[in-house]
Amino acid sequence: MKLMEFLKRERKKSASVAKERLQIIVAHQRSQRGQPDYMPMLEKELVEVIRRYVQIDDDAVQISLDSEDNCSVLELNVTLPKS
């Protein structure tokens, strides 16, 4: 039975893997479009500062900058681990 399943299973084509990976990375790139050049650096340093107090993962900090009419809002989301 196991052997039949193995034989029937279709190997995932490499092109569809490429497409999935690209869709994710391109969506990520686009979300960063138009933001100031200092944002990645700011994000990195914020992670470092928080790490002095709490151990967090690299992706635990999400920052975004939204521009409104006459001001910009920096939104900071930090996910802390359960203590």
Add this chain to the structure above:
Amino acid sequence: MAKVIVVTSGKGGVGKTTSAAAISTGLAMRGQKTLVIDFDVGLRNLDLIMGCERRVVYDLVNVIQGEASLNQAMIRDKRVENLFILPASQTRDKEALTQEGVKEILEKLREGFDFIICDSPAGIERGAQLAMYFADEAVVVTNPEVSSVRDSDRILGLLASKTQRAEQGGDPIREHLLITRYNPDRVTSGDMLTLEDIREILAIELLGLIPESEAVLRASNQGVPVVHESASDAGMAYLDTVSRLLGEDVPLRFHQASKKGLLTRMFGGGSRR
């Protein structure tokens, strides 16, 4: 007034110079007065692909710095009427190109041509940004391969933000996708991104599809733009691309796998000409 079109990609080696040479030659063959400018200062190669490397005397940087006139620096193509080449400098560093200088010469040149094709250097640094800065349209050259597609998306981001049209809030640059080195057989076997995949990911309109072809290397070996090999698949695909640039509705070719007979299946062969 000339239309300025930048041929760009981000990633190197995807066929920017081959495409810039083929498209500009194709436009001139169609009677359009065309100039192709090499922006790759320090690593010029357009002259080799166009087959005029021994006729280079002055270059883009000489003109910008006032050491030569445009007429002295532009090389008239020997095969096609209405086609001119402005080579890049081989020796100077990239700092020699200034935005003011490029602006000034493009303004002068717009008067006398129908099309100005800017062959961009690879990367997203100053040279690439200068090549695209004053463009009206962009041809983004992409291979069906992950790093090329990703870099093309980065370039699309720059076209939408770091160009004159973006900064001055005019009509946005018209972006065209040109897929090169496409291998329909590998697409059929599931090991190459399909043209629909690439178009869907980059979300821009498809201008042309150039199959992987032996004609491209053969053409560059001889310094003859591949559109002169008008019986080759790549030559025809570039001529189709030029027709679409001129606003004609031309159906896509060379995107489907060749149907192989039993013998070619068994013994291979059937190289693409």
